[in-house]
Each structure stands twice: as structure tokens, then as C-alpha cells.
Amino acid sequence: MGVVTDKSYFDAILLLAAALILFSFLPYVSADPFSAAGHITLLAVSENSNNYIESGNTADLYLEIKDGNGKVYLDTFPLSKIDTQLSTRFARDYACHYLDKDCSKLDFFYTIRSDSLIIGGPSAGAAAAVLTIALLDNQKIDQSIAVTGTINSGGIIGPVGSIKAKIAIASANNIKKVLIPKGKRYYLEKESLLLAEHIAKNNENINESRNKTINKPINYTDLNLNISTDLYEYGKEKGIEVKEVLTIDEAMREYTGIDYSINLDEITLDPLYVITMNKIAKDLCERYVKLQQNWKSQHESEGSKENISLYDESILLINRSNIAMSKGQSYAAASFCFGANVNLNTLLFNATLQTAERQNHQLEQLFAAVIKAKNDLNKQELETITDLQAYLVVKERLDEAEDIIKKTLDAVKAIWTIDTANKINITNSLEMESIYYNIAFSAERLYSAYLWSSFINHQGRRFDLNEDVIKEGCIKKIAETEERLQYLHLTYPYEVTDITIGIKKAYDNLHNDNYKQCLSQALKTKAEIDVILSVSGIDDQNLQELLAVKSNVINQIIAKQQKKDIFPILGYSYYEYSQSLADKDISSALIYAEYAIEFSNIEIYLDDKTITNQRNIFNEIRDYLSIDIEMVLVFIIGILAGVFLASRNNQQY
Template sequence: MKRGVIILLTVLLLAAFATAQDQYHLTLLAVQETDDGLVGSSADLYLELIPGNGRVFLDTFPATKVDTQFSTRFAKEIACKHFKLDCNRYDFIYTIKSDTSIIGGPSAGAAMAALTTIAVSDLDYTEEIAITGTINSGAIIGPVGGVKQKIEAAAGNNLKKVLIAKGTAKVPPKDNETEGLDLIAYGKDNLSIDVEEVLTLDEVVFQLTGEELNNKPFSLEENPQYQAIMKGLQEALCQRTGEIEADSFGVNLNNDTIKTIAKRKASMENSTSQGDYYSAASFCFANNIQLKREFYQHKQLSPEAMLNIINGLSKKVDLTEEKVRQEKIETISDLQALMVVQERLHDVRQQVKTFTEDNLTKEEQYNLLAYAEERFYSALAWMQFFNMDGARIVVDDDLLKISCQQKISEAEERYQYASLFLSQFQVGHLNDKNDEARAALNHNETALCLIIASQAKADANAILSSFGLTNETEQDLFNSKKEAAGRIIFENSQQGVFPILGYSYYQYAQALQTDELPTSLVYLEYALEMSDFSIYFPEEMTTASRIGEFILQKEIMLLLEGFALGVLITLVLVFMKKKK
């Protein structure tokens, strides 16, 4: 009997602590191919949260494409990061049920991200609205195909509204048509359903819940110390431009080269006048490479002379790397300075290797030599940031290794995802960067690994975000990415963590916006990726905070133990009373 009492008490105790898990639901919209063309259909998306550590599980009926598995993880990751949700407390069980095998992964991404946000935040929401679109970095909603058919499917399922990606409401005319189709008017006039364009996950969540989770206004304020150091870096690189020009006196430049250099100088002066010293430095850096290349071509250096320069450069890199190894990494600024300096020195080493091992033309040798020299000088200039203050962090080799491995994993997932839609020729460079990051990790160059893997992830995000992009939506995408990056920079700055790399790329993207909008979008991806490194490194705790945390943990444990004991005693008394 005692054994029976124990078993019963155990079951009852577990039942007392168990919480019924709510199941969250949204309708998914999809298309399938038939003999008559595309036909819209629907499916059900469910999400259940259980206690865990952030793992993602996907169950589908029937089985779906591999891309659904990737997009599910991306959707959860983006929602958790964008809204700063405490997702590590749960495991996420997503279930997709459909009558036919029609659901492809990317178009369900926005719905998955929205449902993740709703579930973790436990928000009230309507199930009468559907969203079809991808989810991209910066929580941007991307376009998908078959939108007209999906709207028809939504109307057939008695939904009230369909949210579609910005720029997809106007369907261009087909070859035999004179006018295109306005999907907003089509939905209202023909199907009695509202259709609305959205650009961000914030808009989707607001439509579903009426809640504005990221509605706090923010204003970026540049870190004065960053400003002073970057100004010094800009002055060093731009002064070097003058020195190279003086050395190149008498070199005949063609008209195109003269115009290009003059345009960069004008851009440099404009950026400097606005206090955008990183962009100004970048314009000078580009001019330095071009002027140095023209100088070498004019001099017609012998192979021996060029080899002497390359060997001398290699020795300088050795000495600089030894000096960098002596730097103490105590702040996020230190870490990012280490990353950017090591990345530039690594780049120089790669150029040296190419010069000595590959069979290059003389023109290619001049180009490589000029680039390698200026890249090395840039590394020296960036070392000034080792003197910048910032919030102290706990960084050691093991922590950096874990961070690097995580970044490689994130970058690898995005590469595999992009590979589902693009050829190896188009995305092979992403895999090359991942291989570089792994090689750095194997050589215990963890900070170098971290920046290369971050670049690979940002490059992949730029590619994925460009799917379906048109001239009409490019500017909207830029504005949304800019706001997302700006918000991350602001939030980190408020915590005493100024992201020098992220902010630099953020400024440079704006400097390129007018003349090179596609390139500026890539730099915004870099800004997004490199503005929030604090999530990988906990701030160094003071003794007082450690004591406070210990006391709080003890109080919580005592409270839970007392509650559990109270429940157990109550159950025993009830059981014994019934026995009497």
C-alpha cells in the first residue's frame, strides 16, 4: 500500500506542477500546380511551447520540402532576436497540417515568425487574418509567388484579410495583356476580402494583435570617443592619399581614372563635413589603392622589386600580429577592434600567398600589391580602437570558440538555404567564406573566425533578402533595414556597448545609398549582423551583483521548495482523509 501511495503522490504532484500548453494557430496560404495552372489552397500552422532551451521541432502532414525546416528555424530566430524574446526557456514544436503536399517553406516564414512572437509573448490575436511572405534579416517581409491564388484561397476559407509583402499588390501584365492586376482592388471587388501590403514583422504582429511591441522612438547619438578615434583614422588614410599623389607626380592618368578619383574626393569631403568619418576614410582608402596601382604601373617594377615589397609586407604582418596578441580584450570595442585588425592582416596574408603561388600577369601583380599595402595600412589605423572605452565583458578563448562555432552554424544554414534556390556559381563564395572561418577556428584564431563567419552570414542574408526585389521596393527595403540596424545600435549603446563596426557600416550604407543602392543594402546587412555582439558575451559581473544574484536564486529556491512541500502535504492529507 505504501508503494501505491508513493506512486499516487508522485502522479498527483507532477499533475499539480504540469501546465496545460496552449496551442497557437494561424492559417497558411499556399499554391499547388494543376493541369489548369496554379490553384490556391490553405493549411494549418500550429505552435506549442514546452519547457526547454530553444530547440525547434517541425512536424508536417504530409511531409514538406527541406526549405521548410530551414525557414522554420530562421523565423523563430528572427522573431526572438527582433523583439528580444526570452526564447531559451522553451522548445518550439511547429506543426503544419494540409490536405495536399503544397506547403513550401519560404512563404510560411512570416506567419511562423508572427506566431512565434504571439506565443512567447502570450498575446491575444485574431485568426481571421493570414500572412504570406518570407521573413528576412531585420524582420523584413519578403515577396513570394502565387499571391493572387493565395488570396482566393483565403477568401474561400472565410478569412477577413490577407497581408502580403510590400510591392506585390501590383501584378504586371502578361504578354497578351495591356493592363496589370491590382490585388488590393481584386480582393475587395471580387472576393470581399481585404488585402494589405506590409513591410515588417512589426506591422504583421500589429495587424494580428493590435499591439505595437517596438513602438518606442529612438535617436542615435554617436559615441564621442568613437567619433574622435574614427576622425583620426580618417585623417591618417586621407593624408596618405596626398602622400601617394606626391610620390606619383608625373604619372599620366587617363580621364576615367581622374574622374573616379575626383568623385571619391568629393564624396570624402561631403562625408567629412557631415561628421561621417568612416565613409570618408573608405573613399580615401579606395583612392589610395587606385593611385598606388597607377604608380606601380608607371614605374614598371621588376619582378624582383615586387617580390621584395611582398616579402617586406609579410614580415610587417608578422610583427603586427605579435603586437596584436599582446592586447587585452576587455570590452566589446576591444573585441571588434581585434576582429577588424585580424581580418585585414589575414587578408594581406592571403594576397601575399596569391602573389607567390599563382601565375599572375604583371597587371594583376600591380593590383594585388597596391591592395595588400593599403589593406595593411588600414589594419594599423584600426588599432587605435584598442584604446576605446566600453562595457566590460567576460571573454576567454573557450567563449570566443563557442561564439565562432555558433556564427559558422548560422552562416552555414543560410548558405544551404540559399543553395536551394541558386546555383553554386552564385552562392559558392559563401561556402568559401565558411571554409575560411573554419580554418581560422582550427588555428585557434577565434576573433578572425567570428568576423569572417559574420560576413558570410550577412552576405547570405543580403542574397536571401534580394529575392523578388524590384526597383520600386529597393528604397523601402533600405529604409526598413536602416531602421532595424539603427534600433539595434541604439539599444546596445544604451547599455554602454557601442558597436563600432556596426555603426561604421551603418553610416557607409547611407553614404552609398544615392549612387550604389544595391551595395548599400549589403552594408546594412553587415551593420545588422555586427551591431549586437553583446548577446554572445555576458557583461562582467561585479562582486555585489554576484552576491545579489546568489541571494535571489536562494530566495527563489526556498520559495519553490516551500510551495512544493505545501502541495505535497496537502495531497497526503487529502489522500489519508479519503482512506479513513
């Protein structure tokens, strides 16, 4: 048997210590530094105060990506407008998300050079996104291609102006192909349109003077004027290919020859979601049957025209609910039954709450129930994304019910004061109908909140959902939404009062320490902004295609989340509701699709920061001391090796 000496123990301990130090530093030893640089051609025009093209030229967009801290830098000559600056930031954000790449340790340096007097407009967004994706993915792009268009949510390439002029500019600068936004092949000629309107106006005046009436509307095509230009044919005349593209996927295929589209996994519905949502839908729809029986037995013969109208509407909603259930759309079915229940309860309250005392009593009971439900909700422990999203649904419903109850209590007081003072019967007035409806809506909101609370069951991947984490997520989302709002103000000519109110609500929740509601409101407001940006300039016939693209994006997001043991119940529910509205209400369908995108991605604002913080500590030490962690590691290993060899030499006789 060999003799184990103290020296052997020392050697073993020394080797173990060296190994532990080596492996403990491995996560912080950076890989080869990331560095990439590239160029893409932009098409730029300038317009005078009357919106006519004065000049145009190409511009050069350069991008250099280096290791850093997630910053975006923009160097332009001449100066750029704020929308150009925001376009580059959106392009970076989209590219990183597109490739599912963590860009928090990379800096992006965008440089634009142009002969124009000032660089402005969002039309560089798609080009910037293409260039950024290509560099992050180490791909070369075809320099003979140019693209014009904005970058919108879901990778949609949005419309821009002056496309015909940009094609001419491309032709004069050796560009072989121009990619334009989908639906913009036929370009409306301003001069021809003005002339057509002038001729039409004259013809209209002639008809009026002769017949005093206009027998038929003027059709501009009857005037034999070329009001629109086929840009495909125009491109051929200029010796250049013009092609419509809808998404960044299509643009990347043109620029790189690579198909970036993903074969999407089918969403596998979480069994617990299916069971719970089916139960909610069944409960709400069975509730309708009971309410219907009550109304029929008591008041059908006495119903006014307004009551009959409400009843008929409830039947239509139930029919839609049945269709939704047959398609497996339980959230949509529950929503339709909810609406039907509100209508029937309105009819019942119309018959049973015809005094101020009864109305006040009903409202006070509802108010007490809402406050109790809120207190119970605040005691719930939230551990998963499902828990958080269920909390947001329940809280929103309770807040809405409380707000309506308070306003209705004030309305009851005001309306019965008028009745007493003027000695008039207001029982069937429009104001009173509104009170009945508000009481019914509040009652059904409270009931649906109770049903949704069953989703708070801690199923799925655990997250650190303390107030600090959610506050940080709220602040990040507000900042992102603010940037989108600035962009909207610069590119959209109309008032967006609802959007402004939405961002204010998010700030109010932040300042009142309501961080969960802050995050939810910011998510919704950004979604509403993205809807406007996405549909702006899109022809009606292309809206269904736009919805299909967004639906594919939602499928992709949810499928990825499921691989992380996350099922975003609210994101999926919004997606399902969007699908149920597609044939009847495309605008609402697009809004709910955007909600689905945002709420399915909520996880990116809530990741546990423990590992990141550890890494940051080492980065801060390295930066502060201006030392290279890798060289320190080599130095430590060298010392340990020297000590080990010295100890071995001392053992030799």
C-alpha cells in the first residue's frame, strides 16, 4: 500500500483550488469579441412646402457593431430629424428580437451620409432593419438592391411617400431592384388627381345648372386621365425591377438569398388553460340561460322596443358564442356570453330597481363586494406568468366595476333630484336606462373577475415577481412606448387623444406604486400605437393579409414561450378573440392581435436578474480597475502552477 503524505494532500487541495477558480471564472471569460460592419443604400428625396419633389439622391447607411453596453449611436451628415433617429433604434430592437439575440452587450454605431440638406423621415426603417439583421447573423447583402418603407410590429414593412421618385433615383444610381411596401404598386399621381378633381368639379357644376340634380357621381376613369401609375411598368421603363414586399422575411430573402421564415410549431394548448377557460365559458353561458328564463317569465310581454332590441342583441351574441365554442374558441365564447348577460341583466334591473332606494342598495352591495374582492386579490402570491396575467385580468375588471359603480351612484343621486324637483316621471328615460345598464355591467364584471381568479394557480415556470422587478419592467415598457408615441406624432397627421390618455394612465400607476397595472397599461398603449402605424396607408383589401401575418407572429411567440414552460393565457386569449372577429370586424381583430403580441412577450420584461447581476459585478470590477479578467485568470493559474511545481520539487530526495 502506498503512504499518503501531507504533501499529497496539499497537492490535491492545490489542484482542486486551481480547478475551482478556473471553472468559477469561465462564465465571465468573454468569447471572441463581436465585431461587424456593413453598408446599405438608402433612397432619399426632399419636398418643398407644397409637397412636390425638389430633388433626390441616394444616401449611405453604415453600421458598425462592437462589444459594449447595449447603446445605439447615430452619426449623420447633414443633421437628421428625430424620426430618423427613432427608426434606427426600432431597427436595432427589431433585429435583436428577430434573431432572438441578446444585444445588451453590444453597441450599434449607425452612420448616414447624404447630399441632401437634411435627413428626415422614417423610410429608412426597413433598410436599417435589414442591415442590422444581416450583420448580427454574419450575412452579406446584395448592394444592387434598395428598399423603402417603415418597420412596424410583426416585421411589417409600412408605407412611405414619394415611391415613384425614389425608383427614378435608384435607376440613376445603378440600383437594379427596388423593394416597395405591399399594396403600393399603383402610385397616385398628384398632378393628374388635381386635374381630375378640377374637371369633375366643372362637370358637376354643369350638371347642376342644367338639371338641378346630379344623376350619377363623376367617375374619374371616365375622364381618360392617367391618375395612377403601375410602378412595376414604370420600373421596367427605367431599367429596374420593382417588387412589393410585406415583411422583413421577404426583404431578407431578396437581399441575402436566405429564407428566414420559420416553420412554426403549432400551439399546443395548455391542458389547464383549456379546462379552466372552458369552465369559465360554460359558467357564463349557463348563466345566460338562467337570466333568460327569469326575463321571459316576468317581463317579456311588457318589454318596450328598447328592451326587445336588447333582447334580440343578446340572442345574436349567444349565436356567436355557439359558433366560437364549435371552433374551440372558449375565450371568445365567454366574451360573447358576458355581453349577452349584461343585456339581460339590464332588462331585469329595469323591472326591479325602479326606485332610488333600490338602486342605491344594489350599487352599495356591489361596491362592498368589489372592495372585498380587491383585498382578497392583493393577498395572492404571484409566482408565474399565468399568475401575473390572471391578476391583471381580475384587477382590470374590479377597477372597471368600481369606477362605474362610483359614477352611477352620483348619477342616481343627480337624476332622482331632478325627478323630485320637477315632478316628472323619469323611470323609462334614457338616463335611467343607462343606470340600469351600468348596474348590470358592474355586476357581470365582478362575476367574471371571480371566475378569472381561478387561473392564479402557480402553474408553469417560476419567476421573481417582486415589486422591484415589475417596477423595472414597467419603466422599460413606458420608455419603449414613449418612443413609439414620438414616432407616431411625427408620421401620423391626426390627433391620438386615446393614446395620450393611455400613456398618462401608465405614468399615474407608476407614480402611485401600482406597478402591475402600469406594465399592463403600457403594453396596451404600445399595442394601440402599433396598430395605427401598421394600418396607416394599407389598403382595405390588404388588411386580412396583415392580420394573417400578425397571427403567424403570435403563433411563433407563443410556441417559443411554451418551450420555456410558459403559457401566456392573456396573450393567447387575445389572439383567439382576434381570430373570432376577423370576418366581422377587422379593425378590432387587428387591435386584439397587437394586444396578443404584447402580452405574449411580457416575459422579456420580467426575467430573473440574478445571473446578470453577478456578471455585471465582474464587468464593473474589470472596467473600474481597467484590467483584463482573462489576463488575471492566466496570471492566477500561473502562480498556482508555480506553487505546485515548487512543492513537487521539495518532495524529491
